[in-house]
Amino acid sequence: MLMLIFYVGKERYALDCSHVIEVIPMVSLRRVPQAPDCVAGVLNYRMTMLPVLDLSQLICGSPSRCTLSTRIAIVEYRDVARTLYCLGIIAEGMTEALTLSESQCVHQGMQLENAPYLGKTIVDDRGTIQCISLENLLPFRDRVELLPLEVKRVE
Amino acid sequence: MTDNCWNQIGVCGDRSCLELKTFVHCRNCPVYSTSGRNLLEREAPSGYLQEWTNLLAQKDEKIDARSDRSTVLAIVFRLGREWLALRASVFKEVTRPCIVRTLPHRSNEILLGIANIHGEIIPCISLSKFLGIESPKEAVQVNRETRKIDSYSKNIKSLISIETKQYERTIVLEKESKIWMFQVDEVSQTYRCCQDEIQELTVTTHNLTNSYIKGIFNLKDRKVSYLNDDLLFDALDRKLF
Numbered sequence: 001m002l003m004l005i006f007y008v009g010k011e012r013y014a015l016d017c018s019h020v021i022e023v024i025p026m027v028s029l030r031r032v033p034q035a036p037d038c039v040a041g042v043l044n045y046r047m048t049m050l051p052v053l054d055l056s057q058l059i060c061g062s063p064s065r066c067t068l069s070t071r072i073a074i075v076e077y078r079d080v081a082r083t084l085y086c087l088g089i090i091a092e093g094m095t096e097a098l099t100l101s102e103s104q105c106v107h108q109g110m111q112l113e114n115a116p117y118l119g120k121t122i123v124d125d126r127g128t129i130q131c132i133s134l135e136n137l138l139p140f141r142d143r144v145e146l147l148p149l150e151v152k153r154v155e
Numbered sequence: 156m157t158d159n160c161w162n163q164i165g166v167c168g169d170r171s172c173l174e175l176k177t178f179v180h181c182r183n184c185p186v187y188s189t190s191g192r193n194l195l196e197r198e199a200p201s202g203y204l205q206e207w208t209n210l211l212a213q214k215d216e217k218i219d220a221r222s223d224r225s226t227v228l229a230i231v232f233r234l235g236r237e238w239l240a241l242r243a244s245v246f247k248e249v250t251r252p253c254i255v256r257t258l259p260h261r262s263n264e265i266l267l268g269i270a271n272i273h274g275e276i277i278p279c280i281s282l283s284k285f286l287g288i289e290s291p292k293e294a295v296q297v298n299r300e301t302r303k304i305d306s307y308s309k310n311i312k313s314l315i316s317i318e319t320k321q322y323e324r325t326i327v328l329e330k331e332s333k334i335w336m337f338q339v340d341e342v343s344q345t346y347r348c349c350q351d352e353i354q355e356l357t358v359t360t361h362n363l364t365n366s367y368i369k370g371i372f373n374l375k376d377r378k379v380s381y382l383n384d385d386l387l388f389d390a391l392d393r394k395l396f
Contacts, residue, residue, distance in 0.1 A: 026199060027208040044212040066204070069195035095192055 003100055003122070004073060005129065007093035008059045012129045014122060015089070017097060019134055021074045026066055026090065037061075043088050045074060052088035053137065059115075069093050077134040089137075100124070105131070161187055226347050231379055232326065233341040234283045238379045240346065240372075245384045247329035248272065249342050255279045266395050270336060272327055280391065282337040286367060330388050346379075348372050353381050 002017040029041030029052055038058035043050045052072060056064040064070045071094040076086045105120040108130075112118060119131035161181040164172040178184040229240040230249075250272065257268040267279045283289070322341035327334065353370035367390070369383040 024211055025207045026204060027211055028204045044208075046211065047214045066199050067196050068199055068203075069192070070199075093196075095195055 001100060001102065003098050003129070003131070004094065005096045005098055006055070006071075006073075006091035008056050008091060012127070013055070013059075013091070014098070014100075014129045014131050015073060015075065015134070016131070019075045019077050021076055021086075023094060024072050024074060024088075025068075026064075026070050026072060040090055043072070045088065048086075050074065050086055050088050052090060055089055055091045055132075058117075058137075064090050064092050067092065069095050071095075075134060079135060098124070158190070225350050227350065228345060228347050229379075229381060230345050231343045231374060232324070232339040233322075233343065234286075234339055235289045237283075237288050238343075238374070238377050240379045240381045241328070241387075242384050243345055245328050245330045245388075246326065247334065248327040250325050250327070252323045252325050252338055255338075270325070272325075272336065275334075277327060277334050277336045278395070279336050279338075280395070282339070285391070328384075328388075330384065333388060333392065335388075335391055346374060348381075 003014040004017050004020055004023070005012055005014050007013070024045075027043065029043050031041045032039055032051075035041075038053055038055075040052045040054040040057070040063075043052045054064055056062055070090065070092045072088045072090050073094060074086070074088050076084060078084055100122055104122050104124060106123065108118070108121045116136040117133050119133035122129040122131060160168075160172065161184075162168050164170070165175065165181040165184075165187075167181075174184055174186075175181075181187045228243040230243045230246055231238060231240045233239070253270050253272065255268045255270045258266070262268050264284045265280055267281055269276050270279045271277075323338060324342045325336055325338055326342065327336040352372045354372065355370045356368060367382050367386050368380045370381050371378050372381060373379070
């Protein structure tokens, strides 16, 4: 499987590329009032409004620096009810994709209640990579609810 | 290691770097690629954000044109002079020509026999006979005339046999666990075509071949007949078993 690698702080994280539609450069976003800190804003992505999360803010509490390698991955996923959701994810150092085998993925032996988005761990020659599980990326369902993709289309 | 070691001890310098023995060229060395990646750790220049914001806010006409209309992925192949296409999802495999063994009392001009593909016994048909398309040999004659190979080579026959042999392929189709294979003279490419690119045939041109043709689309300067895989599988099933 192909994994998109990015950095939060000094640590490497990975997203399954099968969920990634496109990786775009950092753009200016419209901030949403009253939204939690990790919601960086909304993005006009080819006439579709998408919510954008900042992973640095979500994981270590400081916003991503604005460098050329800080990019937005446009991702989509389906929940249990097969509804399609689409959002943008900001992370630093998004310059690389690695082909990894399923056997390199191991459970990290614990599940955190306040960080359910942390998935399996990948071990390679440069260390370990933490996989992000998109379905559980929004730990605060009661505060932010994503709407299915069709609803947000601007005509 | 200094900042630009490749200019001092690497391939652009005096080549004294010990790592060169392992990596041969600096571009294979992690120090070099890490430095390259580090260029992206610069602050985004002014105007960069705004430029991309504007670009991404626009509707992408190309993506839109494709995604708004439903498309089919087809694989284009040649039988004699005819260019045909079938939906890519019914393709199980495209492989080299293989030996077809006849079935006593069962083989005929359409059902050629059976063949062994990866240990699986698969019935082999002649699609050109089934569709009533001229046999490949006649087609080669035509090809020779049209391509005017004669003028280039004295040894035409050997040249043509090499040429046709090189492109011959076996196609294995699978749909709802029914598997068929047939030989084609060439498999050219996969092509994603929009539904409205496929022009339907006029009623007056109906004959046996045409009944399996869903429509025709243009691919460069060729007319490609897009076959109806449902009908084809149904008919093969009915007629041969």
